[in-house]
Amino acid sequence: MPARTLPRFVLFSLALALALSFRAPASAEPLAGLPQNTLAAIKARLAKAQGSRGDMACVIIDLDSGKSLLDESGASLLAPASNMKVLTSAAALATLGSDFEFVTRVMAQGSVQGGVLQGDLCIVGGGDPNLSGRFYGDDPLALFRDWGNRLKALGITQVSGNLLYDSTLFGGESFNPHWPQDDQFNRWYCAEVSALAFNDNCINVKVTPGEVGQPARIELVPATAYCSVVNETRTTAGKGAALIDLRREKGANVIRVKGNVPAHGQGGFVGEITVADPAAFAATVFRETLEACGVRVTGQSRAHTLGADELPRFRTLIEHRARLVEALKPVNTNSQNLHAEMLLRQLGLAYAGKGTFKTGAAALQDWLVKNQLWDNGMVLADGSGLASANRVTARSLAKTLALMARRSDAELFVASMAVGGESGTLKKRMYDKRLKGRVYAKTGYINGVRALSGYLHGTRHRVAFSILMNGCAEGTGAQDDILALLAEALD
The missing domain is CATH 3.40.710.10 (DD-peptidase/beta-lactamase superfamily)
Incomplete structure (x- = not known):
């Protein structure tokens, strides 16, 4: 990638x-x-x-x-x-x-009382493809962490309602029917398209050797509950490069990791795999990052279209702008x-x-x-x-x-x-x-x-x-x- x-x-x-x-x-x-x-x-x-x-x-x-x-x-x-x-x-x-600027907004409904937002929080995708670590030292959570800290600075430590996410700026198919129809949907170059995109709509997988004869160690970056891992790796004796295959089923986020990792090899393996429903991925990681920053969401995370009729009830707390160039x-x-x-x-x-x-x-x-x-x-x-x-x-x-x-x-x-x-x-x-x-x-x-x-x-x-x-x-x-x-x- x-x-x-x-x-x-x-x-x-x-x-x-x-x-x-x-x-x-x-x-x-x-x-x-x-x-x-x-x-x-x-x-x-x-x-x-x-x-x-x-x-x-x-x-x-x-x-x-x-x-x-x-x-x-x-x-x-x-x-x-x-x-x-x-x-x-x-x-x-x-x-x-x-x-031209892409604008991503974090919006809120309800008042803040005693540190609690009495309503919903909504992240609205503006089609920015660079909500990632690209400009932040390769730290994919840098932006979300900043937003969490800014919410906390506004006096919000809890959201009593839901975390809504709106990716409806873009419509139509997220995966082009003219693209490869085999298992290449796993590859970074086949990432699904969404108006709320995060980390290039991929998750990184780091594989390092364990004890010889035992499974290798697997780390997801960013660490998230959105994806689960089936570890089918083995740590082998000797040196050389790790031979790792990453796969998932269409529409699922269970990542199957197969292959061998030499115990004294070349530092393991780092790769990436696409995620299904990338807007939900972004919202999940955003919520997890908020909680790590001390902002707890009580309700559910769910997709939502912020319609013109309810927009007046929401106010913008954070507005992130990124230039087209x-x-x-x-x-x-x-x-x-x-x-x-x-x-x-x-x-x-x-x-x-x-x-x-x-x-x-x-x-x-x-x-x-x-x-x-x-x-x-x-x-x-x-x-x-x-x-x-x-x-x-x-x-x-x-x-x-x-x-x-x-x-x-x-x-x-x-x-x-x-x-x-x-x-x-x-x-x-x-x-x-x-x-x-x-x-x-x-x-x-x-x-x-x-x-x-x-x-x-x-x-x-x-x-x-x-x-x-x-x-x-x-x-x-x-x-x-x-x-x-x-x-x-x-x-």
Whole structure:
């Protein structure tokens, strides 16, 4: 799973640096075209990577002139994998705006008498994907603990009523029917979507060795009664890596942990597994954290729609705001599917007043059409690219990137991308000096698909590019080779 810890100052420091570096060099003139030898070398590398049965497209656009420098099968409809996130995140930033904020509220009904809230407490999800430890030293309870302490500071030590939770800002299916229908629902990249999301809608599982021949020790992070564990592990003699499998049944939160953990191995195992009904998960952990902070809830925890008729009876005790730009980097640097799907539903909410996949897809298509980025036949099956049914064009992706580069907030969008040889899904590739620190891009991987779309900054010129590969003989190595050839022409 992508690393969660990401201090806020890192995002904005990077954005500031990119705001300077992203500008065209003062002495640069628009690129008239790529040298013929460069074009020939790129086309030859594309052909070799494509093989006899693959489908491939490559589009390169000069950012200074807007001119297309290369368009190989740019209109071909191909599966983009996670390059779908380029379209979703671009539309979100352009439509919602860089100042957009997700708002999560803790609300109360009734008065406080003698430390007791004489009524219900309600946590209302606002579609914030970062209610987690991502900005808090990887401590998933940091926010909830802060809220508990703030409630206590307001004089509340007990809630006589229920803990309500409202996740109705988003509707429709929580698990996309186009996603894998096997046991991959356990994996972090298949987390259910909810307007009240917590810890990426996953729970971490830490497994450490016990006595040889005995079960290993298992710890849930955060510790919660929401999930139970069936321990089918064994501590073995010797060294080596732990081999652990995490599974649960659909709709259930009983986690079956199987495998062997060497007593003198490499420190055990840390993994994660999705939870069923993530809004209930968030509410359960919030309640447990409140009680740890000294705020006891007497009643039940239950789902509730805070309707317009009863809203006047509730007052806001805590309002947590998070900026949209803080959600973009996990999407494009670490390829966080949940974030992308939640952004798509926010688009739908702004577009049609309903935060569903269908309204989100309609909003995304409308934005693409209005900006002349839509190609006939494109299929938007989800917002993250996990669905193999998605079909887009490399031309649409490259043109979207070029459009975003012309915006006044371009540096925020570029800053959301993985950086070649340095961060996210590009950290372990592009060490070539021609590419390291100069490629800002979104990767894409699903079965049979390898995609890469983003920006390449030369010393004299800058381009947007998209390379889509479906069923090809080669993958990421060929993409890097193509960009290295391109980089030489931009310096």
